[in-house]
Amino acid sequence: MRSELDLELVSLTKRYGDTVAVDAITHLFHAGTYACLLGPSGCGKSSTLRMIAGHESVTDGAILLGGRDISRLQPALRGTAMMFQSYALFPHLTVAENVAFGPRMRGVDAKTRARRAAEMLDLVEMTALSDRLPAQLSGGQQQRVALARALITEPQILLLDEPLSALDPFLRVRMRAELRKLQRKLQITFIHVTHGQDEALALADEIVVMNDAKIEQAGPTRDVFEAPATAFVARFLGSHNVIALPQGQIAIRADELRLRPAEGARLQGRITAVEYQGTHVALTASVAGNQDVTALLTDKDFFGAPKDVGEAVGLDWDARAARALEA
Numbered sequence: 001m002r003s004e005l006d007l008e009l010v011s012l013t014k015r016y017g018d019t020v021a022v023d024a025i026t027h028l029f030h031a032g033t034y035a036c037l038l039g040p041s042g043c044g045k046s047s048t049l050r051m052i053a054g055h056e057s058v059t060d061g062a063i064l065l066g067g068r069d070i071s072r073l074q075p076a077l078r079g080t081a082m083m084f085q086s087y088a089l090f091p092h093l094t095v096a097e098n099v100a101f102g103p104r105m106r107g108v109d110a111k112t113r114a115r116r117a118a119e120m121l122d123l124v125e126m127t128a129l130s131d132r133l134p135a136q137l138s139g140g141q142q143q144r145v146a147l148a149r150a151l152i153t154e155p156q157i158l159l160l161d162e163p164l165s166a167l168d169p170f171l172r173v174r175m176r177a178e179l180r181k182l183q184r185k186l187q188i189t190f191i192h193v194t195h196g197q198d199e200a201l202a203l204a205d206e207i208v209v210m211n212d213a214k215i216e217q218a219g220p221t222r223d224v225f226e227a228p229a230t231a232f233v234a235r236f237l238g239s240h241n242v243i244a245l246p247q248g249q250i251a252i253r254a255d256e257l258r259l260r261p262a263e264g265a266r267l268q269g270r271i272t273a274v275e276y277q278g279t280h281v282a283l284t285a286s287v288a289g290n291q292d293v294t295a296l297l298t299d300k301d302f303f304g305a306p307k308d309v310g311e312a313v314g315l316d317w318d319a320r321a322a323r324a325l326e327a
Protein backbone atom coordinates (compact mmCIF):
# COMPACT_ATOMS: atom_id res chain seq x y z
CA MET A 1 0.00 0.00 0.00
CA ARG A 2 2.77 2.43 1.03
CA SER A 3 1.87 6.08 1.45
CA GLU A 4 3.81 8.75 -0.40
CA LEU A 5 1.60 11.57 0.77
CA ASP A 6 2.13 13.89 3.71
CA LEU A 7 -0.94 14.99 5.62
CA GLU A 8 -1.03 18.61 6.66
CA LEU A 9 -3.42 20.32 9.04
CA VAL A 10 -3.49 24.07 8.52
CA SER A 11 -5.11 26.20 11.24
CA LEU A 12 -7.68 23.45 11.56
CA THR A 13 -10.59 24.53 13.73
CA LYS A 14 -13.77 22.91 14.99
CA ARG A 15 -16.47 24.79 16.84
CA TYR A 16 -19.68 23.27 18.14
CA GLY A 17 -21.79 26.36 18.88
CA ASP A 18 -19.79 28.25 21.49
CA THR A 19 -17.46 25.31 22.25
CA VAL A 20 -14.09 25.48 20.52
CA ALA A 21 -13.17 21.78 20.30
CA VAL A 22 -10.12 22.28 18.04
CA ASP A 23 -8.44 25.67 17.99
CA ALA A 24 -6.47 26.47 14.83
CA ILE A 25 -4.04 23.54 14.98
CA THR A 26 -1.27 23.25 12.41
CA HIS A 27 0.73 20.06 11.97
CA LEU A 28 2.47 18.01 9.31
CA PHE A 29 2.24 14.22 9.47
CA HIS A 30 4.97 12.74 7.30
CA ALA A 31 3.91 9.90 5.02
CA GLY A 32 4.37 6.48 6.56
CA THR A 33 4.46 7.69 10.16
CA TYR A 34 2.77 6.03 13.12
CA ALA A 35 1.45 9.06 14.98
CA CYS A 36 -0.49 9.15 18.24
CA LEU A 37 -2.77 12.03 19.17
CA LEU A 38 -2.52 12.02 22.91
CA GLY A 39 -4.38 14.05 25.50
CA PRO A 40 -6.97 14.05 28.25
CA SER A 41 -10.68 13.59 27.70
CA GLY A 42 -12.26 16.53 25.91
CA CYS A 43 -9.04 18.04 24.53
CA GLY A 44 -10.23 17.70 20.92
CA LYS A 45 -8.51 14.51 19.72
CA SER A 46 -11.58 12.78 18.33
CA SER A 47 -12.87 15.96 16.71
CA THR A 48 -9.52 16.32 14.94
CA LEU A 49 -9.62 12.73 13.74
CA ARG A 50 -13.23 12.98 12.62
CA MET A 51 -12.47 16.11 10.62
CA ILE A 52 -9.59 14.32 8.87
CA ALA A 53 -11.92 11.40 8.11
CA GLY A 54 -14.67 13.71 6.86
CA HIS A 55 -17.18 12.56 9.48
CA GLU A 56 -17.24 16.03 10.97
CA SER A 57 -17.28 19.29 9.04
CA VAL A 58 -14.30 21.65 9.23
CA THR A 59 -15.26 24.99 10.76
CA ASP A 60 -12.10 26.74 9.61
CA GLY A 61 -8.67 25.94 8.20
CA ALA A 62 -7.74 23.11 5.86
CA ILE A 63 -6.62 19.49 5.62
CA LEU A 64 -4.17 18.77 2.80
CA LEU A 65 -3.17 15.30 1.65
CA GLY A 66 -0.18 15.41 -0.67
CA GLY A 67 -0.87 19.12 -1.11
CA ARG A 68 -4.48 18.54 -2.20
CA ASP A 69 -7.19 20.15 -0.08
CA ILE A 70 -9.44 17.31 1.07
CA SER A 71 -11.26 19.30 3.78
CA ARG A 72 -14.58 19.31 2.02
CA LEU A 73 -14.49 15.99 0.16
CA GLN A 74 -16.78 13.09 1.00
CA PRO A 75 -15.11 10.58 3.36
CA ALA A 76 -14.82 7.91 0.66
CA LEU A 77 -12.97 10.24 -1.72
CA ARG A 78 -10.28 11.42 0.70
CA GLY A 79 -7.80 8.56 0.72
CA THR A 80 -8.43 8.05 4.44
CA ALA A 81 -10.18 5.23 6.27
CA MET A 82 -11.36 5.10 9.83
CA MET A 83 -11.40 2.20 12.19
CA PHE A 84 -14.08 2.84 14.73
CA GLN A 85 -14.04 2.58 18.50
CA SER A 86 -17.13 0.38 18.39
CA TYR A 87 -16.36 -2.14 15.73
CA ALA A 88 -19.69 -1.57 14.01
CA LEU A 89 -19.70 -4.86 12.15
CA PHE A 90 -22.93 -5.97 10.48
CA PRO A 91 -24.22 -8.79 12.70
CA HIS A 92 -25.97 -10.72 9.93
CA LEU A 93 -22.98 -10.77 7.55
CA THR A 94 -20.05 -13.17 7.79
CA VAL A 95 -16.55 -11.94 8.46
CA ALA A 96 -15.67 -12.11 4.75
CA GLU A 97 -18.92 -10.36 3.76
CA ASN A 98 -18.30 -7.62 6.31
CA VAL A 99 -14.86 -6.96 4.85
CA ALA A 100 -16.20 -7.02 1.28
CA PHE A 101 -19.12 -4.73 2.12
CA GLY A 102 -17.48 -1.43 1.12
CA PRO A 103 -16.32 -2.69 -2.30
CA ARG A 104 -19.79 -4.21 -2.83
CA MET A 105 -21.39 -0.80 -2.25
CA ARG A 106 -18.98 0.70 -4.74
CA GLY A 107 -20.03 -1.84 -7.38
CA VAL A 108 -16.84 -3.93 -7.41
CA ASP A 109 -17.62 -7.32 -8.98
CA ALA A 110 -18.14 -10.34 -6.72
CA LYS A 111 -14.96 -12.18 -7.69
CA THR A 112 -12.67 -9.19 -7.19
CA ARG A 113 -14.16 -8.24 -3.86
CA ALA A 114 -13.96 -11.81 -2.57
CA ARG A 115 -10.30 -11.94 -3.57
CA ARG A 116 -9.54 -8.58 -1.94
CA ALA A 117 -11.43 -9.54 1.23
CA ALA A 118 -9.44 -12.78 1.41
CA GLU A 119 -6.17 -10.81 1.05
CA MET A 120 -7.17 -8.44 3.84
CA LEU A 121 -8.23 -11.29 6.13
CA ASP A 122 -4.90 -12.94 5.47
CA LEU A 123 -3.16 -9.68 6.41
CA VAL A 124 -4.91 -9.56 9.79
CA GLU A 125 -4.61 -13.34 10.25
CA MET A 126 -8.32 -14.03 10.21
CA THR A 127 -8.56 -16.35 7.21
CA ALA A 128 -9.62 -19.33 9.29
CA LEU A 129 -12.65 -17.45 10.65
CA SER A 130 -13.89 -15.96 7.35
CA ASP A 131 -17.27 -17.67 7.51
CA ARG A 132 -18.12 -16.81 11.10
CA LEU A 133 -20.64 -14.18 12.16
CA PRO A 134 -19.40 -11.26 14.31
CA ALA A 135 -21.23 -12.62 17.38
CA GLN A 136 -19.02 -15.72 17.18
CA LEU A 137 -15.82 -13.67 17.51
CA SER A 138 -13.86 -12.41 20.50
CA GLY A 139 -13.29 -8.67 20.95
CA GLY A 140 -9.79 -8.92 19.52
CA GLN A 141 -11.00 -10.87 16.52
CA GLN A 142 -13.79 -8.38 15.83
CA GLN A 143 -11.15 -5.71 15.90
CA ARG A 144 -9.07 -7.46 13.27
CA VAL A 145 -12.14 -7.65 11.04
CA ALA A 146 -12.74 -3.93 11.56
CA LEU A 147 -9.12 -3.32 10.57
CA ALA A 148 -9.46 -5.44 7.44
CA ARG A 149 -12.64 -3.57 6.57
CA ALA A 150 -10.88 -0.22 6.84
CA LEU A 151 -7.79 -1.38 4.94
CA ILE A 152 -9.65 -2.87 1.97
CA THR A 153 -10.23 0.68 0.71
CA GLU A 154 -6.41 1.02 0.34
CA PRO A 155 -6.20 4.26 2.31
CA GLN A 156 -3.14 6.51 2.42
CA ILE A 157 -4.06 7.29 6.01
CA LEU A 158 -5.62 4.95 8.54
CA LEU A 159 -7.39 6.74 11.38
CA LEU A 160 -7.90 4.86 14.63
CA ASP A 161 -10.03 6.26 17.45
CA GLU A 162 -9.14 4.59 20.76
CA PRO A 163 -8.91 1.23 18.96
CA LEU A 164 -7.69 -0.70 21.99
CA SER A 165 -9.89 0.75 24.71
CA ALA A 166 -12.51 -2.02 24.64
CA LEU A 167 -9.94 -4.81 25.09
CA ASP A 168 -8.74 -6.31 28.33
CA PRO A 169 -5.20 -5.29 29.35
CA PHE A 170 -3.56 -8.50 28.12
CA LEU A 171 -5.16 -8.34 24.69
CA ARG A 172 -4.49 -4.61 24.48
CA VAL A 173 -0.76 -5.15 24.72
CA ARG A 174 -0.91 -7.91 22.13
CA MET A 175 -3.04 -5.93 19.70
CA ARG A 176 -0.85 -2.88 19.98
CA ALA A 177 2.16 -4.92 18.92
CA GLU A 178 0.14 -6.17 15.98
CA LEU A 179 -0.96 -2.70 14.98
CA ARG A 180 2.65 -1.61 14.95
CA LYS A 181 3.67 -4.61 12.87
CA LEU A 182 0.87 -3.97 10.41
CA GLN A 183 1.81 -0.32 10.01
CA ARG A 184 5.44 -1.25 9.34
CA LYS A 185 4.33 -3.76 6.73
CA LEU A 186 1.89 -1.45 4.95
CA GLN A 187 4.02 1.70 5.32
CA ILE A 188 0.97 3.93 5.31
CA THR A 189 0.33 6.68 7.86
CA PHE A 190 -1.53 5.63 11.00
CA ILE A 191 -3.05 8.34 13.17
CA HIS A 192 -4.14 6.80 16.44
CA VAL A 193 -6.11 8.67 19.09
CA THR A 194 -5.50 7.64 22.67
CA HIS A 195 -5.50 9.07 26.16
CA GLY A 196 -3.07 6.36 27.27
CA GLN A 197 0.54 7.45 27.63
CA ASP A 198 1.85 3.89 27.64
CA GLU A 199 0.02 3.14 24.44
CA ALA A 200 1.40 6.23 22.72
CA LEU A 201 4.96 5.58 23.89
CA ALA A 202 4.80 1.95 22.81
CA LEU A 203 3.37 2.61 19.37
CA ALA A 204 4.20 5.99 18.01
CA ASP A 205 7.05 7.30 15.88
CA GLU A 206 5.64 10.68 16.68
CA ILE A 207 3.35 11.96 19.39
CA VAL A 208 1.15 15.00 19.24
CA VAL A 209 0.10 16.04 22.74
CA MET A 210 -3.14 18.01 22.79
CA ASN A 211 -4.50 20.10 25.62
CA ASP A 212 -7.53 22.30 25.66
CA ALA A 213 -8.13 22.25 21.87
CA LYS A 214 -4.51 23.06 20.99
CA ILE A 215 -1.31 21.15 20.26
CA GLU A 216 0.83 21.52 23.35
CA GLN A 217 3.87 19.70 21.94
CA ALA A 218 4.62 17.43 19.00
CA GLY A 219 7.68 15.54 17.87
CA PRO A 220 9.43 12.19 17.72
CA THR A 221 8.19 10.16 20.69
CA ARG A 222 11.48 9.90 22.48
CA ASP A 223 12.29 13.59 22.00
CA VAL A 224 9.01 14.60 23.60
CA PHE A 225 9.48 12.18 26.48
CA GLU A 226 13.09 13.24 27.01
CA ALA A 227 12.36 16.95 26.79
CA PRO A 228 8.79 17.85 27.72
CA ALA A 229 8.35 21.54 27.03
CA THR A 230 5.59 22.32 29.51
CA ALA A 231 4.46 21.15 32.92
CA PHE A 232 1.31 19.78 31.32
CA VAL A 233 3.25 17.53 28.93
CA ALA A 234 5.63 16.34 31.65
CA ARG A 235 2.75 15.46 33.96
CA PHE A 236 0.63 13.92 31.24
CA LEU A 237 3.41 11.66 29.95
CA GLY A 238 3.99 10.46 33.50
CA SER A 239 7.28 9.23 34.99
CA HIS A 240 8.31 12.88 35.49
CA ASN A 241 8.28 15.22 38.46
CA VAL A 242 7.47 18.87 37.92
CA ILE A 243 9.35 20.83 40.55
CA ALA A 244 9.19 24.57 41.22
CA LEU A 245 12.65 25.85 42.12
CA PRO A 246 13.64 29.46 42.85
CA GLN A 247 15.16 29.66 39.32
CA GLY A 248 12.00 28.32 37.63
CA GLN A 249 10.06 25.13 36.98
CA ILE A 250 11.86 21.97 35.93
CA ALA A 251 10.82 18.51 34.84
CA ILE A 252 12.86 15.61 36.02
CA ARG A 253 12.32 11.93 35.45
CA ALA A 254 11.54 9.95 38.58
CA ASP A 255 14.29 7.47 37.71
CA GLU A 256 16.88 10.27 37.51
CA LEU A 257 16.46 11.19 41.18
CA ARG A 258 18.96 9.86 43.70
CA LEU A 259 18.63 9.59 47.46
CA ARG A 260 21.25 11.43 49.52
CA PRO A 261 21.63 12.37 53.13
CA ALA A 262 19.43 15.43 53.62
CA GLU A 263 22.43 17.61 54.41
CA GLY A 264 23.80 19.22 51.25
CA ALA A 265 21.22 17.70 48.84
CA ARG A 266 19.44 19.93 46.31
CA LEU A 267 16.09 19.07 47.90
CA GLN A 268 15.33 18.03 51.42
CA GLY A 269 12.11 16.48 52.55
CA ARG A 270 10.32 13.81 54.48
CA ILE A 271 9.17 10.51 53.03
CA THR A 272 5.39 10.31 52.68
CA ALA A 273 5.01 7.05 50.77
CA VAL A 274 6.98 3.98 49.76
CA GLU A 275 5.43 1.86 47.07
CA TYR A 276 6.89 -1.50 46.08
CA GLN A 277 6.49 -2.13 42.35
CA GLY A 278 8.43 -5.35 41.90
CA THR A 279 11.48 -4.32 39.87
CA HIS A 280 11.34 -0.79 41.33
CA VAL A 281 10.31 1.06 44.43
CA ALA A 282 8.58 4.45 44.16
CA LEU A 283 9.49 6.68 47.06
CA THR A 284 7.57 9.92 47.49
CA ALA A 285 8.81 12.77 49.65
CA SER A 286 7.28 16.09 50.55
CA VAL A 287 9.83 18.85 49.91
CA ALA A 288 10.00 22.64 50.20
CA GLY A 289 6.84 24.40 49.07
CA ASN A 290 4.73 21.39 50.02
CA GLN A 291 5.63 19.66 46.76
CA ASP A 292 5.45 15.90 46.36
CA VAL A 293 8.43 14.49 44.51
CA THR A 294 8.70 10.83 43.51
CA ALA A 295 11.96 8.97 43.03
CA LEU A 296 11.88 5.63 41.23
CA LEU A 297 14.63 3.44 42.65
CA THR A 298 15.67 0.00 41.52
CA ASP A 299 14.69 -2.63 44.05
CA LYS A 300 18.39 -3.30 44.62
CA ASP A 301 19.17 0.34 45.41
CA PHE A 302 16.19 0.67 47.71
CA PHE A 303 16.63 -2.58 49.62
CA GLY A 304 20.37 -1.92 49.89
CA ALA A 305 19.46 0.94 52.23
CA PRO A 306 15.71 0.74 52.94
CA LYS A 307 13.81 3.81 54.10
CA ASP A 308 10.50 4.30 55.82
CA VAL A 309 7.67 6.79 55.82
CA GLY A 310 8.46 9.76 58.07
CA GLU A 311 12.25 9.63 57.59
CA ALA A 312 14.13 12.71 56.44
CA VAL A 313 15.71 12.35 53.04
CA GLY A 314 17.72 14.34 50.50
CA LEU A 315 17.11 14.19 46.76
CA ASP A 316 19.67 14.98 44.09
CA TRP A 317 20.11 14.70 40.36
CA ASP A 318 22.62 15.16 37.63
CA ALA A 319 22.27 18.73 36.28
CA ARG A 320 21.87 17.36 32.73
CA ALA A 321 18.74 15.46 33.77
CA ALA A 322 16.75 18.59 34.62
CA ARG A 323 14.60 20.13 31.87
CA ALA A 324 13.65 23.77 32.23
CA LEU A 325 9.94 24.17 31.48
CA GLU A 326 8.20 27.00 29.65
CA ALA A 327 6.47 29.30 32.09
Ligand SMILES: Nc1ncnc2c1ncn2[C@@H]1O[C@H](COP(=O)(O)OP(=O)(O)OP(=O)(O)O)[C@@H](O)[C@H]1O
Pocket residue numbers: 016019020021039040041042043044045046047048195
Ligand atom coordinates in the same frame (compact mmCIF):
# COMPACT_ATOMS: atom_id res chain seq x y z
N1 LIG B 1 -21.16 16.85 18.68
C1 LIG B 1 -20.72 17.70 19.61
N2 LIG B 1 -21.47 18.77 19.98
C2 LIG B 1 -21.04 19.64 20.91
N3 LIG B 1 -19.84 19.55 21.54
C3 LIG B 1 -19.06 18.53 21.22
C4 LIG B 1 -19.44 17.55 20.25
N4 LIG B 1 -18.43 16.64 20.13
C5 LIG B 1 -17.47 17.04 20.99
N5 LIG B 1 -17.84 18.18 21.65
C6 LIG B 1 -17.04 18.91 22.63
O1 LIG B 1 -15.81 19.26 22.02
C7 LIG B 1 -14.73 19.08 22.93
C8 LIG B 1 -13.71 18.11 22.34
O2 LIG B 1 -14.32 16.83 22.20
P1 LIG B 1 -13.55 15.59 21.57
O3 LIG B 1 -14.52 14.43 21.53
O4 LIG B 1 -12.92 15.98 20.31
O5 LIG B 1 -12.43 15.34 22.66
P2 LIG B 1 -11.51 14.06 22.93
O6 LIG B 1 -10.18 14.60 23.27
O7 LIG B 1 -11.60 13.12 21.81
O8 LIG B 1 -12.17 13.44 24.22
P3 LIG B 1 -12.41 11.88 24.62
O9 LIG B 1 -11.05 11.30 24.89
O10 LIG B 1 -13.25 12.00 25.86
O11 LIG B 1 -13.12 11.25 23.47
C9 LIG B 1 -15.34 18.64 24.24
O12 LIG B 1 -15.52 19.77 25.05
C10 LIG B 1 -16.68 18.06 23.82
O13 LIG B 1 -17.62 18.18 24.86
